Amino acid sequence: MNEMVKMVVVLTVLSAAAGGVLAAVNKGTASQIKDQQLRFVKGPAIETILAGSSINPIENRFEIKEGDAEKSIFVGKFDGKANTIAFEEFGKGFGGDIGVMVGVNMDTDKLVGTAVTVHSETPGMGARAKDDPSFVSQFKGLPVANPVSVTKDGGQITAISGATITSRAVCAAVDKAMQAYQKMKPELQQEIKKVGK
Amino acid sequence: MTIDVDGESAQTVDESFKKVCQAPSLENARDFLAGLPGNPEFKVFFDTEKPVKAIVVLGVDDDLLSTTNQYFVKNNIIAVKTGIDLLCKIVGISSAILIVPQHLEQVAKSSGAIIKTVDSEYPSAQPELITRHILETYEDGQSKSKSGIAFFSAEAVCAIGAAYNTGKLPLEKTVTFVSKDGKKRLVSVPIGTPLQDILNEFNETLNDGDRVIYGGPMKGISVFSTEYPVQPDTDIIIIQDKGQITERNDTACINCGECVRVCPANIQINLLIRFLEAGQYEEAADLYDLYSCIECGFCSYVCESRIPIFQHIRLAKHTLDSMKAAEDTNA
Amino acid sequence: MHSTLKLTVSHAPFWHNGSSISSKSRNILLASLLAVIPGCYQYGFPAVGVVTMSIASAILWELLINFISRRPISVGDGNAALIGMMLAMMMPATTPWWAVVTGTFFAVVIGKEIFGGIGANPFNPAVLAMTILMLSWGALFDFNAALLNYSFDFKAVYPLVMSKSFGASAAGSFSLMNLLQGKQIGGIGSTCGIGLILGGVYLMIRGHIRWEISISFLVGIFAAALGFNWLNPELYAGPGFHLLTGYTLIGAFFLATEDSSSPVNFIPMLLYGLFGGVLTVMVRNIGAHIDGVLYAILIINLVNPLLDKIRPKAIGKGV
């Protein structure tokens, strides 16, 4: 009986202590981890879109509530004006969600660039959406007011050969981003002023 | 042809045997007749656990080149009949089964026994295969002595008949002698004759490195001295020149599968041999059918790696048997 | 006199049918020459170089490993030379020397000796080595690129690439007669259909390879190709094309029949070959790789121990 009690006590104390320590470590590293994730997962995409920004877009980011989800908005500053933002949207691809980072110039309401962040498409087929810049560069300069789609669906984007589903998914993500941008625009203008200072 | 070694009749008259001839019985057969030509075995009749259900007389020979038993069926079917009748009487079984090759079926019919024929191709005349294929009574992978069937060679049966009828113990063993040039001669020699006497008779000379085999080419044993005597079960003596001997070696099994395809007992020899080479005899017996082997020697004959498979199998059985015997005495 | 006579004492049986590993190796090497000589004629001196390099390095690797592991020298049985020959037969004539030497290292040392030498290898050593080489240096073993500098009086495109990329119509542009005569590009000893078939038939008659495996392998390819062709005649080439291209014939007669990695009983042998043939066509038609023979053989090698469980009951065991 005595041993039984000891077992229970030791295990409980040990588990509680472990839980406590882990919680502390988790709390202590949370912001750093978030930072790292943004830098290494979304960083490359943001850098291609907001290349030449005079401020670091990852450090100069803010969060906006859109519907239920909270969105991270990355801000780029060009020619002394913080007028370009980038944020991520998702589309349903062949092998799961495809993350697309979309950059918008707030002055002209035109896309400044798009880049794929995460995907699980077939290597050599759908994966070219990320590896081959000629596909995503088609989005550059399109106005946010017009919806985008692949030529097969009567749109203006030439799909990656052999990867129509992936191409559609990217288009859908960009489309979503455009709509979200239009919805969020007033809020964005509020927030971006703070960054511009 | 008869080789008369001592210059006088080799047949001796044993007074005490003469007495029991009046009343032939299993007991006196066991006591007096064990060393007859053809090596009759009477022990099986005294095994209380496995009563003998049938007597099988082999008018066939269990090794290549050997013709002793066929010779008796062909030339002396009367003596075979006499022997069978007598044997049946003392054992108390109504009739025996006589196994002959197909070409002797007509001759054998006059013996009055139940005739069964076997293929003349080796190794179908092995007692184990006869029990399985001809008599269809094979049981539990046991050896022939435990299956309730008593085997006698045709020669032994003739000798038994002759012994009781004449009161003399026959000692003349019929042997096929194969000389170096491959010539086969059927000779009759007294049991116990040393090899040298036979060699002298045929003007055969031996050199260093030659091989003398007692028994057939597949199952016999090679002897080390010319003094080696003729045994009751020596059906054949083969002299091989040094140059005719195939070398054996211990390269690994290459899994060609020839042995598996020739094995009359369906043993997976390619798997079995790996255990035997490693000395894992118990696994070999439990998992890879070691005791199904009927010891025909075919696997070694066809082995591409020239592994002495047959010898491995004999060694394994011998080792296991002696282990079992040791356990029994300890227990 | 009697006492000094030394007789040979040994154990039964005292006869042997005369077969041996070295005679088997010799015969298979001889049969393979029927395909290798036309190949050498077609590709000239580099092909001879690859063949000799491959055989020589295979023997040297075996010698080296015999020496390192302090075991008796086993090159005399001809198995190393045979492995070298098989490997060379699959290679294009332009294979560089270091790739050949690496190949024979993987075949002899990793494929065979590490498992305990002859008879212990779970895979066909030559196939294993060739697969490793192809995985590592795809460009060297892409026959179209490798044999670019040759000019032939026939279409110098690897037939399987054509059928893979352009479907059955492209495959139809190869005449079966040409393919059979070896008028196609490919490995040194794997293109000449007539030579391979003659060699295979010779070996089957002599009993050095098992006809059950070879024939069922070919039947498997034929049946599977026929099935695919029936399903979609525009996409999938017919059985004749599959039988005469790539490594099919060398696979059926020389690779799948390797003793140590193939079954020994009748039904398993048939299943083994059949499975290999069907897999080959499946890899070619719906897989990512151009030729499926090597992968199919590796897979059936793996399945072999399982197949060998199908066996007749030994006498005296059960019913």
Add this chain to the structure above:
Amino acid sequence: MPKTLVQEFTKGLWQELPPFRLVLGLCPTLGVTTSMENGLGMGIATTFVLFGSNILISMLRSVIPSKVRIACFIIIIASFVTIVELLMQAYTYPLYLKLGVFIPLIVVNCILLGRAEAFACKNNVSSSMADGLGIGIGYTLALGSLGAIRELLGHGSVTVWGHLSYNLMSAFPSYHPFTFMVQAPGAFICLGLMLCLINAIGD
């Protein structure tokens, strides 16, 4: 015969070199050693966990009831692994991405439980510390060397944390990277050959 602290430490470097001598912890050994950097990173992470868990288990060895000792060991090891995982995410994110699932799998690495069961729960804190450190460093070196060989043969060059690289192609310009070595079957063959070599050298 009690061993000195130095002996406890050095035994992990040769006599009980984890993947080769103890033949433990082979899953990460085969999985992550596609490059020297990955191997070393995994080794260091394991060393940290091993060091920490050995100390803690040794400290608590009189408290832990023997019936639930495995559960207690697992709690301790798992906590350290989670800490390492979080720290790696926070400070060496690219390495964390490359090692991926193998970091949480440190929990089931036999070396950790093996050392806890065979050593830490029977010895005092200082020798457990030396043992954990020695075994860990041995593991790191083994993984690093295996990774280095595979990377060198498979890529033709070795890169560690962006610099300190050796390029085989500069010495042998015609060397063609042997990509098989960085693929999964290459790991088995390379590990097998190294085991062979280490056994040949012996003690």
